Amino acid sequence: MASTAPLHRDEEPAFEWTLPGLHLKFDHRDDRPVRLVRLATGPEVPSAAAPWAIVDVITAGVEHRARNNQTLMHSGAGQRLRYAGHESDETELRIRQRAPEFGVEVLSVFRVAGPGLQIRHTVRNVADRSLVLLSVSSALVAVPADGAHDLLWGESEWLAEGRWRQRPLSDLLPDIDPAMHGGQYSRGLFSLTSHGSWSSGSFLPTGVLAAEGVPSIAWQIETSAGWHWEVAQTGATVTVGVHGATDMHHQFAVRLAPGEEFTSVPAGLCVADGGRDAAFAALTGYRRAIRELRTVDARLPVVYNDFMNTLMGWPTTERLLPLIESAAETGAEYFCIDAGWFAAMEGNWWTNAGEWLEAPRRFTDGLLAVIDAIRANGMRPGLWLEPEAVGVESPIAKRLPEEAFFQRYGERVNEAGHFQLDLRHPAARAHLDETVDRLADEFGLGFFKLDYNTNSGVGTDVDATAPGAGLLGHTRAFRDWLSDAQARHPNVLFENCGSGAMRMDYSILSVAHLQSTSDQQDFRKYAPIAAAAPASVLPEQAGNWAYPAASMTLEETAFAMTAGVMGRLYLSGFLNELSAEQSALVREAIALHKDWRHRIAASTPSWPLGLPGWEDEVVALQFDTGEESLLALWSRGGAAEIALPELNGRTVEQVYPVALPEWTVRVDGGSPAVEVPAGPAARVFEVR
Structure with missing residues (x-):
């Protein structure tokens, strides 16, 4: 059950919100906005968050930033917000703040969704004149600037969707020695911004700060219009700012008459005790929780x-x-x-x-x-x-x-x-x-x-x-x-x-x-798209094309069908022109997908070889249901032996295609290794 508990009077004014799998703590004072100071999977585990304000608001006529920088953080109006109360139930925490001198009131809503939070902020004009709103953050969260985190982001374009990158934050945000410069914050940042009405035309509205040994966080922006997210060095912390459309990036502005409101686009925020795959697993559970499912969807x-x-x-x-x-x-x-x-x-x-x-x-x-x-x-x-x-x-x-x-x-x-x-x-x-x-x-x-x-x-x-x-x-x-x-x-x-x-x-x-997941017509290039898709979209929604052709060899046919098995099988191609052997491979893949589709819809994705690179010779994707998993390996280069230490102690058995040669699976010290032949070729395995 959710609970909020104000702390003792002799401590800094603060309150906590505790739910199964989530623990948040906020503080507030008369001289600063409400801050999120703790974000964790439970009261007794380490926090992912360092103290930072929960919302930024930029309005016309007020200094946009209280500090010189290139980010949307430290907004003049946002820095002047002050705590005005909070309330909660088992699904929502609502925090109210006011900046009376600017005529701004903000209601911040944190809604539980699976293992994550859906966050939105409603800005109300409480002045007696109109107010022009230039941006409202959807989520803000800071982490300690301790060098432990890698940043993951997704690049995308037509026919080359979901190309993920992973870099240490220290490579992206250089140390400028703030102490030598009077303790000023860095003015640099790493940011991604959508362009026009294609919300994922250049970049994906999702990001992860992954770390081993300390909690990771993941976020997504839930809008089909403009969005922007940025990561900036902010003194002893690194702060992630997640935004919908903004004046600076998308020619956005809303004029609010007295009493009118504007609500930010929702942002999903997840915390995970683990690295990259744990963060994406949390996002997967969150995405399932926010879907509006109907009976027909279950088929x-x-x-x-x-x-x-x-x-x-x-x-x-x-x-x-x-x-x-x-x-x-x-x-x-x-x-x-x-x-x-x-x-x-x-x-x-x-x-x-x-x-x-x-x-x-x-x-x-x-x-x-x-x-x-x-x-x-x-x-x-x-x-x-x-x-x-x-x-x-x-x-x-x-x-x-x-x-x-x-x-x-x-x-x-x-x-x-x-x-x-x-x-x-x-x-x-x-x-x-x-x-x-x-x-x-x-x-x-x-x-x-x-x-x-x-x-x-x-x-x-x-x-x-x-x-x-x-x-x-x-x-x-x-x-x-x-x-x-x-x-x-x-x-x-x-x-x-x-x-x-x-x-x-x-x-x-x-x-x-x-x-x-793509319009890519080359089945060889579809492998990294299909394998990366579950980082951006639920496996059961990832419509991966499977388009066998009479010109393909049997190995190429199985390769093309494997993309469909590992997601939602979206079938195409001149099936009437296939050979009997090819048709058997197609039917077998569809039967395997049907056997697994409801288990896939309850699984979490992971990437035993890392998120696939566009030119990777071997690509891997695994759907884990706990006791069993479905693992696909695509070969696009020369022969290689692929070690799978994450599957230590588990058995790996080929289940598709049964009519083509089995790939050799060796066990060395309890960890399986697969002998992958030269491609194009692909196999699907059950892992138990």
Whole structure:
């Protein structure tokens, strides 16, 4: 049970919040803001945190920083906040602070979610004049600057998602000898910032400070709009600042009239007694706790999609029917018709998209006949949709009012022939409601693949103080729309694609069923993407493409299928063209995935060889359920012997593919080692 306990009067004013697996302590005085001084997994274990203020607020007209530096920390308004009370229950701690001279009141909410905390801050204007808010931190936490920590961050781009880096903090934040310079803080920092409306287009909104021997911390920013996180040397501490959109980085500002409020984007914060893998395990448990699950989500079906390395946006009846039959034979449970189903056989379907009506003459007896064929083969049908996009030549572009689209400087935002709908506007919302309801009812759909292929930039200045605030408002409205659409269609699954994985964040993923992890078409390059995906997205949501091809050898076929086994198997490819031996490998992989999928959904990921590098010759990913694990090894180079000391005392048995040669597993002093042949080749093992 949660508890808060004020300390004795002769001690510094402080209070604690204790829950199973979490222990927090805060202090406050009349001359400084409330500080988080302890963050640990229990009262008797070491703390990850050093004392630091829990929130920073930057407003126009007040000095942005109380110290000269490049960070968003030490804000003038934030430093003047003072404790005004707190309360808690079994799930939430609420701390109130005020800075009366600036007309600012902040309510900080720490909500328990699995092994972690979801943190948000609500800023209220309590003055008698308007207030312009330029940024609000989502989470702040400091750790001792003792040189024990490594920083991990993820770089990303289209076709090369989830490239993780790990460096000692001492390499990133050099020692400038503060004592020689009057005790001043360093002005340097390490920071990552999103660009435009692709929340994971360049970097991942996740980070870890990992250490052995002292607790590690991990964080994620839960927004599809702008975000920024930074790590800075702050005297005897290193402080992590986690932010949504800011004026400095995203052209963000919100004008609050007297009495109005603004709530920061949520941030997830986890503490773990252990290093890198323990931190990611805590994040995994946290992500499961914040998902809004429905009954239909529990099925975890195998989905076939006709796009990747297959029809590539050009479906017809003649092309689809053989794929439908072969997908059903291999064990697929859903069949999604991807882009192009709405596109006329002539013209530019990209610039005409947006009305989402069946294309004339594309399907011999109409799209419904193809949908019926999917159902007749025992699968549930699905369709691709890019809900926020309207082609510049679409009738919808003229039918909806100007205010229903993103605009800047009085002109519509036009990216690559697409206008961007603004879901804050009721006409845009009504158009998407009508689209999804009509398609779901007309075709009896069980699946929508929602795509987002253009970066619309910093946002829209329509009904917004600044474009970054317009983008945030739209993304919040989009999440609400998606949640409401699922409530109206409780048996329909919704995938978040986001142009491969360019908008992969837990604002959307907390309500979406599935996440495509890449658009990468080279099966060899997909291995590090699939292996790194569970650092960013839950294993049961990580839609890893498995696209066997007739041109592949049997070893290459097994290699391609292994990516799908280790996550959510997202099937594609011309299955009807495969040899009998290849088809057997596909069926075997699907059967193994089905056997393990619910165990994968309860597992924690780990990386016996470290998070994969883009050019690594051997890549490994393990899903651990406690008594048993599923381990995949991909070989992309020459032959090697791979030691697995973390599996000391455990047995390692190959379970896929059974039709190809077993890789030799030797045991040396209790630790297994695997003889990995030259690639491309892959194997899946059960570890007990």
